[in-house]
Each structure stands twice: as C-alpha cells, then as structure tokens.
Amino acid sequence: MVDGAARSLTDLMAGAETVAGRGTARAAAAGDAIDGVLPRIVVEPPSAEAIADTLAWASRDSLSVVIRGGGTKLDWGTPPRAVDVVLSTTRMRAVLAHRHGDLTATVEAGAPLAAVNRELARHHQWLPLDPPSTDRATIGGIIATNDSGPRRHRYGAPRDLILGVGMARADGHLAKAGGIVVKNVAGYDLARLLTGSFGSLAVIVSATFKLFPLARTSRTVAIDIAGARELQSLASAFLASQLTPTALELELPPPRLLVRFESVEAAADEQAREAVSLAAAQGAKARVLQDGDETAMWDAHDRRPWEGRGAIVKVSVLVSDLGDTLTWLAEAAGIDDCEVTGRAGLGVLLIRVDGDAEAQARLLTALRQRIPVGRGSAVLLRGSRELKARVDAWGPIGDGLDLMRAVKQRFDPSGILNPGRGPGGI
Amino acid sequence: MNATFLGELDQIVGREGVLRDPTDLLTYESDALARLRRRPGVVVLPKTAADVQAVVRHCHQNAVPFVARGHGTGLSGGALPAPDGVLIVLTRLNRILDVDIPNQRVTVEPGVVNLDVTQRVAPFGYYYAPDPSSQLVCSIGGNVAENSGGAHCLKYGFTVHHVLGLEAVLPNGEMVHLGGATLDTPGLDLLSVLVGSEGTLAVVTKVTLRLVRIPEAVRTLLAAFPSTEDAGNAVSEIIAAGIVPAAVEMMDRLTITAAEAAVHPGFPSAEAVLIVELDGAKAEVAELFGLVERICRSARATEIQIARDGEERARIWKGRKAAFAAMGRVSPNYYVQDGVIPRTKLPEVLRRIRALEVESGLRIGNVFHAGDGNLHPLVCYDERIEGQGALAERVASEILTYCIEAGGSITGEHGVGADKVQAMAHLFTADDLETMQLVRCAFDPTNICNPGKIFPTPRLCGEVPGPYRRHPIERAGLAERF
Numbered sequence: 001m002v003d004g005a006a007r008s009l010t011d012l013m014a015g016a017e018t019v020a021g022r023g024t025a026r027a028a029a030a031g032d033a034i035d036g037v038l039p040r041i042v043v044e045p046p047s048a049e050a051i052a053d054t055l056a057w058a059s060r061d062s063l064s065v066v067i068r069g070g071g072t073k074l075d076w077g078t079p080p081r082a083v084d085v086v087l088s089t090t091r092m093r094a095v096l097a098h099r100h101g102d103l104t105a106t107v108e109a110g111a112p113l114a115a116v117n118r119e120l121a122r123h124h125q126w127l128p129l130d131p132p133s134t135d136r137a138t139i140g141g142i143i144a145t146n147d148s149g150p151r152r153h154r155y156g157a158p159r160d161l162i163l164g165v166g167m168a169r170a171d172g173h174l175a176k177a178g179g180i181v182v183k184n185v186a187g188y189d190l191a192r193l194l195t196g197s198f199g200s201l202a203v204i205v206s207a208t209f210k211l212f213p214l215a216r217t218s219r220t221v222a223i224d225i226a227g228a229r230e231l232q233s234l235a236s237a238f239l240a241s242q243l244t245p246t247a248l249e250l251e252l253p254p255p256r257l258l259v260r261f262e263s264v265e266a267a268a269d270e271q272a273r274e275a276v277s278l279a280a281a282q283g284a285k286a287r288v289l290q291d292g293d294e295t296a297m298w299d300a301h302d303r304r305p306w307e308g309r310g311a312i313v314k315v316s317v318l319v320s321d322l323g324d325t326l327t328w329l330a331e332a333a334g335i336d337d338c339e340v341t342g343r344a345g346l347g348v349l350l351i352r353v354d355g356d357a358e359a360q361a362r363l364l365t366a367l368r369q370r371i372p373v374g375r376g377s378a379v380l381l382r383g384s385r386e387l388k389a390r391v392d393a394w395g396p397i398g399d400g401l402d403l404m405r406a407v408k409q410r411f412d413p414s415g416i417l418n419p420g421r422g423p424g425g426i
Numbered sequence: 427m428n429a430t431f432l433g434e435l436d437q438i439v440g441r442e443g444v445l446r447d448p449t450d451l452l453t454y455e456s457d458a459l460a461r462l463r464r465r466p467g468v469v470v471l472p473k474t475a476a477d478v479q480a481v482v483r484h485c486h487q488n489a490v491p492f493v494a495r496g497h498g499t500g501l502s503g504g505a506l507p508a509p510d511g512v513l514i515v516l517t518r519l520n521r522i523l524d525v526d527i528p529n530q531r532v533t534v535e536p537g538v539v540n541l542d543v544t545q546r547v548a549p550f551g552y553y554y555a556p557d558p559s560s561q562l563v564c565s566i567g568g569n570v571a572e573n574s575g576g577a578h579c580l581k582y583g584f585t586v587h588h589v590l591g592l593e594a595v596l597p598n599g600e601m602v603h604l605g606g607a608t609l610d611t612p613g614l615d616l617l618s619v620l621v622g623s624e625g626t627l628a629v630v631t632k633v634t635l636r637l638v639r640i641p642e643a644v645r646t647l648l649a650a651f652p653s654t655e656d657a658g659n660a661v662s663e664i665i666a667a668g669i670v671p672a673a674v675e676m677m678d679r680l681t682i683t684a685a686e687a688a689v690h691p692g693f694p695s696a697e698a699v700l701i702v703e704l705d706g707a708k709a710e711v712a713e714l715f716g717l718v719e720r721i722c723r724s725a726r727a728t729e730i731q732i733a734r735d736g737e738e739r740a741r742i743w744k745g746r747k748a749a750f751a752a753m754g755r756v757s758p759n760y761y762v763q764d765g766v767i768p769r770t771k772l773p774e775v776l777r778r779i780r781a782l783e784v785e786s787g788l789r790i791g792n793v794f795h796a797g798d799g800n801l802h803p804l805v806c807y808d809e810r811i812e813g814q815g816a817l818a819e820r821v822a823s824e825i826l827t828y829c830i831e832a833g834g835s836i837t838g839e840h841g842v843g844a845d846k847v848q849a850m851a852h853l854f855t856a857d858d859l860e861t862m863q864l865v866r867c868a869f870d871p872t873n874i875c876n877p878g879k880i881f882p883t884p885r886l887c888g889e890v891p892g893p894y895r896r897h898p899i900e901r902a903g904l905a906e907r908f
C-alpha cells in the first residue's frame with residue numbers, strides 16, 4: 001500500500017532532493033491539483049538517472065507517484081485518491097537525435113510535440129501526430145495516452161510510429177526496448193506496451209519514432225450531410241474508394257465530413273475533385289478549402305469537443321455501426337447537448353456530453369450497454385468528479401484484465417505508479 | 427513421455443491428431459533453420475481453439491513444456507521443440523472465419539496461409555499488406571508470433587500494424603481476447619506485446635486482421651547500378667526527396683545470378699539492382715515515379731526496366747522473392763542472416779561485409795529491404811568441407827556485430843528464436859532483458875511456453891525485484907550503467 005500521508009512535507013522535500021538533486025522539488029500549489037486532488041510535492045528531475053532514483057526512493061518509501069508531462073490530460077480516467085509526488089518530465093525536452101536520412105528521431109519525454117515538429121521541419125519531416133494541444137502536450141504524455149488526431153487515418157497512432165523507448169522502472173532501474181531502426185523484432189515490444197499505459201507501468205524517459213516527409217500541398221473537402229446515416233454511407237464510400245486521404249473526419253451538429261488530401265499539388269487537387277464528385281453522387285454539397293481557410297477550419301474542428309465544460313467520452317465502434325450510434329446518440333442525448341468529432345474511417349469518436357452529472361452518467365451507461373465487449377468501447381476522458389463517482393471511467397475491460405493486473409504487479413510491485421487510476425483500476 | 431499424459435492427449439484431440447512415432451516426428455524436428463534440431467516428445471494437431479486450450483491446460487497441470495508451431499518456415503528455430511515437450515501444430519486451424527469488407531477486416535484461424543487471406547479478399551479490391559517472401563507457405567499465427575514483414579512493409583508497416591484482435595490461450599490454459607474488432611480497446615496494449623513474442627507468451631487461436639484497399643496506381647522499376655554503393659545513394663536520394671515508396675529492394679551480383687539461374691526474371695547483369703515500387707493515387711504516383719527514375723539515372727543507373735503491366739511487375743517480384751531459395755543454384759549450402767542497420771549506414775556496413783568476404787574466403791550474397799535497412803546477407807559454404815559450416819556461422823554472427831555497432835538490430839523479421847539468444851546480450855543490457863522478462867513472468871510464471879527462446883538467461887519468476895539502489899561510484903558520476 002502506498003502511504004505518504006504520514007510523512008511531513010519537509011521530510012518529503014528533503015527525500016526528493018537527495019535523490020533528484022538540489023532545487024528539483026517544491027511543495028505542490030493549487031495549479032498542481034490532479035482532478036481536484038492536491039499532491040504533496042512536485043519533483044522535476046533533470047535526467048533519466050534522476051527520474052530512476054526518484055522512483056527507487058518512492059518505491060522504498062511507498063509514495064504514490066503521478067507522472068506529469070504538459071499536464072494536458074492528467075484529468076483523464078479515474079481521479080486519484082491521494083498523490084504524494086508529481087514527477088514532472090518538463091526538464092527533459094531535448095530532441096536527442098534527428099536522423100533525417102533514416103527518417104527517425106529520438107526525443108526526450110518532456111518535449112512538447114509542437115516544438116519537436118518545429119525542429120524536424122528543418123529537414124521537411126515530421127512526427128505525423130496531431131492530437132489536441134500540441135504546443136503543450138509532451139511526447140511522453142502522448143505516448144502514455146496513445147493520443148492522436150485526424151491524421152491517424154493515414155499515419156496511425158503513437159503505437160504505430162514508436163520504434164523504441166527508454167524507461168525508468170518503478171524500482172529505479174533504467175531500461176530500454178526496441179531501438180532506433182524502423183524494422184526490429186529483437187525482444188518483447190515494451191515500447192508498445194508502455195504506449196497507452198497511462199503511466200501505470202514505468203516512466204517513459206525517451207522515445208524513438210519513425211518520421212514522414214512533410215507533404216507539399218494540402219486540400220480539404222468539407223461536405224455538408226443530411227444526417228447520421230448519410231454520414232456513415234458517405235464515409236463508407238470514401239473507404240471503399242481508392243482515394244488516399246490523410247484524414248477522414250466527421251463532426252456534428254450539423255453533420256459534416258472533412259476529407260483531407262496531402263500530396264504533390266497535382267494529386268491533392270485531383271483527389272479533392274474526385275472527392276467532390278463522390279459527395280455529389282450521394283447528393284451532398286462539398287467545397288474545397290486550402291491555405292488559411294483550411295488551417296482555420298481544422299483548428300476549429302480540433303478544438304470543438306474540448307470547448308465548453310461537458311464530459312468527453314471517447315467512443316470506438318465499427319464504421320458500419322457509426323450511423324446507428326450517432327442516431328441513437330442524437331436521440332438519447334438530445335442533439336443540442338452533445339458535440340461529436342472523430343475519425344469516420346476508423347470508428348473513433350470524441351463525444352462531448354453536456355448536462356448534469358446524472359444525465360451524463362445515464363448516457364454513458366446506456367451507451368456502454370449498446371456496445372458488446374469486443375465490438376467497441378466508451379471511455380470517459382474528461383469528466384466532473386460527480387460524474388466519475390457515478391460511473392467507472394474505463395468501462396468493461398474484458399477477459400484480459402487479470403493478465404493486465406499481473407503485468408502491472410511485475411512492473412510496479414509496490415503499486416506506486418498512478419495507483420488505481422489506470423484501465424481496470426490497475 | 428508418461429503414458430497417462432499421452433493417453434489424455436489422445437482423448438483431447440483424438441488418436442489421429444497425436445503423433446509419436448519417431449518417423450512421424452522427424453518432420454517436426456526443426457523449422458526452416460535446419461541446423462537446429464530436436465525431437466519433440468509428442469506432436470498434437472488440434473482442430474479447434476477449444477482443443478488447443480485443453481492441450482495447454484493439460485500441459486500446465488502436468489508441468490510439461492509446449493511449443494506452438496505453424497507451418498515451420500521460421501528461420502530462427504522459434505518452433506524448435508522443447509525437450510520432452512508437446513509440439514502443438516496449428517495447421518488444422520485453417521479456416522477463414524469472417525470476411526467483413528465494409529469494415530475492412532477479416533478474422534482467421536492461425537493456421538491460415540498468409541497469401542490465402544489476400545486471395546480471399548482480392549475479388550473485393552482488398553489485400554492483406556504484410557507480404558513475407560514465404561507468403562505462399564507461412565501461417566498467420568507464425569506471422570503474428572514473428573511480427574513478420576515483407577517488401578511492402580516500408581510504406582504499410584509490419585504484422586503488428588495489421589493485427590486488430592487476438593484470441594489466445596495463456597500458458598495456464600485460460601483464454602483471453604486482446605484488442606478486438608475496433609480500435610483503442612481500453613486496457614494495457616498486451617496485443618502489441620503478444621505480436622512478435624515468438625510463441626513464448628501464449629498460443630494464438632484466432633486473429634482479426636486489417637485489410638488494405640488495392641491502390642489506384644502501382645508502378646515498378648528495376649534499375650541496374652555499377653556498384654551497391656551507387657544503388658545505396660539512389661535510395662538515399664529517393665528518401666531525401668520526400669518520397670515514401672511502397673517498396674525499395676536491393677540485390678547484389680551474387681543474388682542476381684542466383685535468381686536468374688532459378689527463375690529467370692530477366693534481371694540485367696550488374697553489381698546491384700534496385701527494385702522501386704510506388705503506389706497510391708494516380709497523379710501522385712505519376713509525378714513521383716518520374717522523379718524516382720531521374721534520381722536513379724543521376725545516381726549512375728546503367729539500365730532501367732519499367733514494368734508495363736501486372737505480369738512484368740510479377741516477374742520482377744518473382745526474381746526478388748526467390749532470392750533465398752535460389753542461392754542453392756550457386757552454393758551447396760548457405761546461411762541466411764537477418765540484421766538491421768540505419769539505412770544511411772548501408773555503404774559502411776557493406777564495405778565491412780566485403781572485407782569479411784575476402785578475409786573468410788566465403789562468398790556472401792546480399793539481398794535486402796533497402797528502404798528500411800534490413801539486410802539479408804547470405805553466407806555461402808560447403809558442408810562437405812571440414813570446418814566450413816562453423817566458419818559460415820562465425821561469419822554470419824560477425825555481421826551481426828557490424829549491425830549492432832552501426833546502431834541497428836540483430837533481427838528485423840526472422841526473430842531471435844533459439845538461434846540468436848546469445849546475441850541478445852550484446853544488443854541489450856541485463857536490465858533491458860530483465861525488464862522484458864517481467865512480461866514473460868506475468869504471462870508464463872512457470873516457464874513452460876516455448877522455453878529457452880529469445881532470452882540468454884531465463885529469469886526465475888518467483889522473485890519480485892527489490893528497489894534499485896545506485897552504487898556510490900555511479901552516484902558520483904564515475905561509472906555509467908550503460
């Protein structure tokens with residue numbers, strides 16, 4: 001059991017500074033609260049070794065640790081019961097290597113994605129991830145949540161791009177897995193294991209990714225659509241076509257499909273034209289955006305679910321279930337009380353549900369009941385404490401849960417890392 | 427093996443599904459790495475996932491080790507039987523269970539042959555992207571276990587990028603479902619760890635795969651170069667131009683000669699050939715293909731063949747995919763190595779391999795996935811000559827040191843298996859390996875699932891590691907841990 005509550009603040013500070021170095025620890029302030037819970041101290045170790053030593057100390061002294069990057073997603077999932085130590089990675093923000101000839105880069109965990117991509121752009125390359133808050137969200141946090149954005153349609157999620165990882169284990173050992181090459185099957189794929197682990201297994205200290213060249217031209221076709229069913233049928237038509245969009249997004253209300261093409265100019269133009277005709281064939285009106293209009297439209301789209309104060313649920317369904325799900329949602333929630341964006345081609349949606357906690361909980365529960373295990377999921381990302389007290393943030397995990405617990409137990413035997421917050425309470 | 431134990435196996439899979447006659451067992455002594463052989467205690471050929479589960483549970487109850495085997499085309503001894511263990515052969519679990527075109531996925535049993543998936547969905551305009559050269563004969567279960575790749579993985583990714591869901595029997599006989607039909611199933615991503623775990627964590631009984639739409643345009647060229655270095659430069663230029671080809675493959679003179687002798691693809695006689703394929707939207711492919719052609723010419727290509735149709739493309743690929751097997755035409759025996767380097771280190775590593783060739787007196791052919799730096803040096807030898815087999819083995823492992831020194835890996839697609847366990851200790855620290863085995867201990871605490879593979883020193887799972895304390899010398903910065 002973790003229990004740092006009995007320790008005095010001075011004691012904790014002194015302990016942390018002994019292992020992480022002078023001037024690395026401070027008492028937590030109001031801004032450090034995690035989903036309403038105030039931690040005791042914040043430690044910002046300057047190196048992988050210092051992170052490892054901090055963890056060894058926390059393990060020895062049974063202190064609960066929450067790992068923090070940019071702090072943009074710390075309130076996702078189950079709220080913590082108590083937090084002794086916030087371990088911040090923000091002092092580790094270097095791009096350690098950009099091997100542009102090999103299309104790979106190794107980056108420290110605390111580096112914000114946008115800063116990394118600015119650096120990679122010097123050689124016309126990028127790490128093709130476009131989750132929300134790229135200027136603050138760090139590489140470590142993006143890996144830990146496996147977060148992504150519209151371009152996941154073409155490039156995948158962090159899980160698809162990660163090649164190797166450096167980690168600090170809960171017991172204070174530093175270890176690595178994978179490597180710096182794009183193809184590698186030596187040993188277990190711990191880089192992917194840590195991806196999406198929500199800080200429950202180890203601290204990611206650095207990671208290597210596969211990169212892509214920056215596209216020369218971008219065009220987006222914005223298509224207005226009559227309703228949810230038409231939306232599904234048009235999305236399916238795009239999937240069945242030979243067009244190669246980098247994003248195939250939906251948003252509602254009102255229902256729209258946003259289809260992005262990034263390539264050489266001739267191809268982006270030609271594909272945009274074909275997309276317009278495909279939409280027209282289904283009776284939908286489309287227009288092509290580029291340059292400033294296009295960027296502004298995507299910015300607005302990306303921000304949409306996060307604006308306002310509602311709960312955010314990430315829903316994953318089969319593309320063929322999209323129409324039903326959205327129709328049901330509009331009826332159950334009332335169309336004015338929710339806001340949906342998401343990957344129409346992948347069946348991954350972000351739904352903002354407004355209203356009070358009671359209504360939100362009802363909706364989430366009903367939504368989960370509609371989705372059989374193995375055919376989708378509904379995970380609560382952001383939500384009020386009242387809501388999270390009413391429903392489990394993660395929902396059913398399936399028959400792999402015991403095995404996940406066994407893995408957690410091996411990696412973090414004293415249970416100090418994000419205790420109780422991860423999927424299935426690991 | 428104990429008669430009661432065997433009797434129970436008969437009960438589970440039926441008499442005709444259990445092989446114990448020494449002559450029957452012969453086939454199963456090795457995978458395609460024939461150098462490593464061991465007779466299994468018994469071979470079982472279950473027909474259903476439930477049978478697999480019952481067999482594994484039976485093994486677990488009796489503390490008998492077991493090894494899963496697909497079609498036995500592995501090149502690292504991954505399916506090498508455990509001494510006195512059960513070999514679970516999955517070839518009879520060979521049904522395609524569900525084809526879901528609207529959602530672009532299929533669900534198959536592990537014994538289904540890789541190419542059968544593509545053949546099944548091609549009429550709908552789809553294919554299964556990972557295309558190992560052995561795709562005519564290897565199983566999806568084996569692909570999952572090895573995280574197999576192929577020539578087209580440069581753009582489309584490896585098996586791990588195409589597996590959405592797995593059903594697997596754990597070493598204690600329990601069945602789990604990881605991932606699923608949809609993305610982002612909540613919980614730890616154990617699916618990704620199971621992929622590429624070489625049969626050491628569980629026996630996979632069902633796989634849901636992602637399908638890829640057949641592209642609008644595909645164009646392929648074959649360019650001949652006066653040296654592998656020139657060909658390598660062309661690859662660098664292509665990447666620097668911001669092009670992501672569907673495939674970039676290189677073959678050197680020896681492997682060209684072998685392929686010509688075996689399947690007559692009509693390759694030019696040259697020091698090196700490059701196969702470059704682009705696919706995607708018509709306009710994109712048209713523009714970039716022209717660029718690739720110009721790059722090859724300015725990198726001193728002496729001849730460029732452009733495939734005019736599917737048939738000519740197939741001919742070019744036939745030459746490439748036959749390369750391993752064709753080595754038999756130029757050498758009585760050969761050793762297939764599999765290493766990876768950062769692509770930009772290609773010239774340097776090739777120079778070292780050439781020097782090694784001279785020094786050892788053994789010919790070394792080179793065929794590689796040049797786009798992703800995955801080398802397959804083919805070390806030629808003659809086992810009738812005393813000591814040459816051992817020399818070839820030393821030469822092959824020397825090449826791995828070059829890969830490690832260049833920042834690469836000891837295997838890009840064939841796996842560690844039984845063959846490269848020692849090399850793992852050169853690539854990874856003791857802490858790295860110990861961390862990987864934390865996973866192993868969570869899945870298989872009694873070490874009965876394909877034991878002896880991947881790790882040089884198996885970890886006993888009882889112990890839970892204590893907190894690490896840095897040594898005072900390290901603390902003072904006088905020593906590095908790695």
Ligand SMILES: Cc1cc2nc3c(=O)[nH]c(=O)nc-3n(C[C@H](O)[C@H](O)[C@H](O)COP(=O)(O)OP(=O)(O)OC[C@H]3O[C@@H](n4cnc5c(N)ncnc54)[C@H](O)[C@@H]3O)c2cc1C
Pocket residue numbers: 457458493494495496497498499500501503504505516536557558559560563564565566567568569570571572573574575576577624625626628629630631750751839840876
């Ligand atoms: C000529 C030739 C060319 C090749 N080319 C390529 C190539 O281009 N790319 C490439 O990646 N590989 C290649 N290979 C290697 C080999 O074909 C692959 O590794 C393939 O995936 C093995 O499949 P298999 O069914 O033969 O598996 P096997 O050899 O039977 O087994 C391989 C491993 O998988 C495990 N396994 C098998 N089935 C299961 C299951 N259901 N559950 C759990 N574990 C299981 C086994 O225990 C073993 O560790 C080539 C091999 C040959 C002989």
